[in-house]
Amino acid sequence: MxxxxxxxxxxxxxxxxxxxxxxxxxxxxxxxxVGEVVALQDVDLRVRVGEFxxxxxPSGCGKSTLLRxxxxxxxxxxxxxxxxxxxxxxAWMPQRDGLLPWRRALPNALVGARIAGLDRAVADARARxxxxxxxxxxxxxxxxxELSGGMRxxxxxxxxxxxxxxxxxLDEPFGALDAITRRRMNAWLAGLDLAGHGRxxxxxTHDVDEALLLADxxxxxxxxxxxxVLDLPVPRDATDGARRxxxxxxxxxxxx
Amino acid sequence: xxRWRRVLAPAAAGxxxxxxxxxxxxxxxxxxxxxxxxxxxxxxxxxxxxxxxxDVLTTLTEAGLGLLVGAVVGLLLAVLIAAFPWVSDTVxxxxxxxxxxxxxxxxxxxxxWAGFGLLPKVLLVALTAFFPVLVAAVTAMAAVDAxxxxxxxxxxxxxxxxxxxxxxxxSVPGALGGLRxxxxxxxxxxxxxxxxxxxxxxxxxxxxxxxxxxxxxxxxAVVLVAVLTGLLFLLVDGLARLATPWQRSSHPSRPGxxxx
Numbered sequence: 001m002x003x004x005x006x007x008x009x010x011x012x013x014x015x016x017x018x019x020x021x022x023x024x025x026x027x028x029x030x031x032x033x034v035g036e037v038v039a040l041q042d043v044d045l046r047v048r049v050g051e052f053x054x055x056x057x058p059s060g061c062g063k064s065t066l067l068r069x070x071x072x073x074x075x076x077x078x079x080x081x082x083x084x085x086x087x088x089x090x091a092w093m094p095q096r097d098g099l100l101p102w103r104r105a106l107p108n109a110l111v112g113a114r115i116a117g118l119d120r121a122v123a124d125a126r127a128r129x130x131x132x133x134x135x136x137x138x139x140x141x142x143x144x145x146e147l148s149g150g151m152r153x154x155x156x157x158x159x160x161x162x163x164x165x166x167x168x169x170l171d172e173p174f175g176a177l178d179a180i181t182r183r184r185m186n187a188w189l190a191g192l193d194l195a196g197h198g199r200x201x202x203x204x205t206h207d208v209d210e211a212l213l214l215a216d217x218x219x220x221x222x223x224x225x226x227x228x229v230l231d232l233p234v235p236r237d238a239t240d241g242a243r244r245x246x247x248x249x250x251x252x253x254x255x256x
Numbered sequence: 257x258x259r260w261r262r263v264l265a266p267a268a269a270g271x272x273x274x275x276x277x278x279x280x281x282x283x284x285x286x287x288x289x290x291x292x293x294x295x296x297x298x299x300x301x302x303x304x305x306x307x308x309x310x311d312v313l314t315t316l317t318e319a320g321l322g323l324l325v326g327a328v329v330g331l332l333l334a335v336l337i338a339a340f341p342w343v344s345d346t347v348x349x350x351x352x353x354x355x356x357x358x359x360x361x362x363x364x365x366x367x368x369w370a371g372f373g374l375l376p377k378v379l380l381v382a383l384t385a386f387f388p389v390l391v392a393a394v395t396a397m398a399a400v401d402a403x404x405x406x407x408x409x410x411x412x413x414x415x416x417x418x419x420x421x422x423x424x425x426x427s428v429p430g431a432l433g434g435l436r437x438x439x440x441x442x443x444x445x446x447x448x449x450x451x452x453x454x455x456x457x458x459x460x461x462x463x464x465x466x467x468x469x470x471x472x473x474x475x476x477a478v479v480l481v482a483v484l485t486g487l488l489f490l491l492v493d494g495l496a497r498l499a500t501p502w503q504r505s506s507h508p509s510r511p512g513x514x515x516x
Contacts, residue, residue, distance in 0.1 A: 071410045092410030098403050102425045102502050111421060115413040143502045163411065 016200035017047040017070060017090070017167050022082035024065055024075060038225035039065045039078065045219065045228070047167070047202055052195040054203045054211035057221030058250065063204045066226070067092065067169050070202060088166035088200075095171045097156035099144040106131070106140040109159045116163035127162055134158050135188070150174075150181045161194070168194060168201045175205070186210050208246050218242070220249045289469040300472040301479070312480065314457040315450065318374060319442040319488060322381020326438060329382065330389030331431050337390075338397040338423055351390065359384045360448050367453045377449040377457070384445040385438035389431050396430025397423045429503065432496035439492040443485045 022043040028035040039062040047053050055063045065075055071092035074080060091112060099108050106127060113123035131137050134154045144152060153173055160168060174185045190213050195201045205211055211218045212234055220230035230249040234242050274294050281293040288296060333351070337344045363380055370376040404422045413421065443458075450459025458477050465473035497503075 068410075072412075073406060073409055089412060090410075091412070092407075094403060094407055094410065096403055098407030100404060100422065100425070102428070102500070104502075111408070112411040114421070115408065115411050115417050145502070160411070165412070169410075 015046045016049045016051070016088050017202070018045065019070065020044050020083045022066070022069065022080070024062065024069060024078050024080050026075070026078045039075075040069075040221075041225040041227045043082075043221075043226065043228055045070075045202075047200045049166070049198055049200055050195055051217060052201045052203070052215045054205055054215035054218045055221060056205055056208055056211045056218060056246065056250065057226060058223050059206055061221045061223055062226035063206075063221050064095065064171055066221070067171050067202065067204050070167075071169050090167040090169050091160045091163055091165035092169040093156055093160040093171060093173055095175055097144075097152045099152055099156060099159075101144055103144075104140070105136065105142045105144070105147065105155055108144060109155060109162055112159045112163040112165075116165070118163060123162065127158070130158050130162060133192075148181075149177050150185055153177065153185065157189075166199055168199060170201065170203045172205055173203070174210075175207075182210075186213055190214055208243060208250070211246070212243055218246060220246060289471055292472040292475070297472045297475045297479075300470075301476045304473060304476060308458075308461060308476070308480070311456055311458050311461045312484070314374075314454075315443060315446050315459070316484065316488075318377040318446040318449070318457065319381055319484075321374075322378045322446065323385050323435070323438060323442045323488075323492075325378060326382035326385025327389050327431070327435050330386035330434065331393055331427070333386070334390050334393035334397065334427060334431065335424065337394050338427070339419060348394070351387070355387055359445065363449050363452055366449070372453045372455070377446050377454070380449045381442050381445045384441045385435070388437040388441075389434035392434030392437075393427040393431035397427045400426045429496075429500050432492075432499060436489065436492055436496060439489045440485055442488060443481055447481060 022040055022045070023038070024040040026037045026039060028037065043066060045053075045055075045066070055066060057063045065078070068075055069080055071090050073092070100111065103111070106124075109127045109130070110120075110123055113127070128140070131140060134157070136151060136154060136158065139147065139151065144155070147155065153176075157170070157173055160170070173189075174182045177185065195216070203211070203214060208218075215234055218230075218232045218234055219228055220232070221227065222229045230246070232242060232245060232249075278293045278295060281291055292300075333347070337348050359380055362383065363376070366376040366379050370379060400423050404426070405418045408418045408421050446457065447459040447462070450457035451463055454460045458480060462474055462477045465471075465477070
């Protein structure tokens, strides 16, 4: 495992997060280790403060890997090269909720705050306020297995938001939910202003409509090896044109 | 109906066995120093009950203390093994190797070194108990969900955070599972240690009865060991349930187990 990511001091203004020429390769499987897999190739990504960026792409294009690298999680066995200017501390939310089964809902929400070294009383008060906002009020003492899928994802998101890290990295937060719950969650998430208050959000999804609904900008990754094929600002209204452009970029031969 | 059958069927089978034993002893005219009938064992039980209370308390104390020491040592060692790879590499194989020696074989040594009192018995029970706890806890910590450790890292957590937030709590159900196994050995280990030396305890009671060919008293002790082991298991099981409340309602209903 080699890592040559050079992390520089966070700039006082400018991008919340920036990577340039990011390439991630995994050694080939099998005894002879032939056919190493290039997951990401020469990816540039710049996220400004206050921006909500969605990364879309076909499954297996390396979008989750991109998010992991941004979160500082070195992919096991992979080698990472490129230049990273991770301007600010990140908080990453995994695809599956990652809730700890031995902690009730409130202590689960406080995991991130505890890692960040937040004062307990402050974190507790903030968590209780967020439980209201996230529609989890009254479930503070529930065990994770007692919560519905949608509630678990919201709790995981709450845990990610609570430490107040400037960059949120969300990996298909509602990907595992059924279509109806997912639609409801996205509508709720769109009204949440996650990217406000000097924060920035990077959301990975394979759902174009989700990306259009939530993001200010959509970045399209190609099939493996993943590289940026389109970087499209989303107009606040009239997303139909943007939708068509995105679908064409995702499937050049399909002709959507 | 099905639940009644689960209780009644084994009870009836046990009763048949007891009656067979009683009738068989009378028909074969076996002397009491070979095999007394169950009715006589029951009478003896009532007779010796006031005398045996102290022995039972001694054995329970040894088993309880030994189990506690074994669990604490086992869990601490498991934590060290999980936290430091070099401890895992050096100590764990050795500890596993020591298990090729049945702890009962060590009982004479322990008595030579630690005297005739409570200590060697507690040590023997602890030696017997710590291994299942250790193995179960180490296994649980090694099998930690990568998802959970990654979640902690993704929030900026260090290895230390991962250990305190994920690995250590994840080891608790495993360690308690090991303790449940250890609880079934504890009374037996204490009794064996008492066979060799001691002033009080069920093992001492058995040895004394053996010298007087009082087989009925030995059988009373055997039943007591079984009952005490069962009770100790239920106690540890109950404590384990209390300590892992998140597992309580995770298996809401098993199909086919609902009372009809």
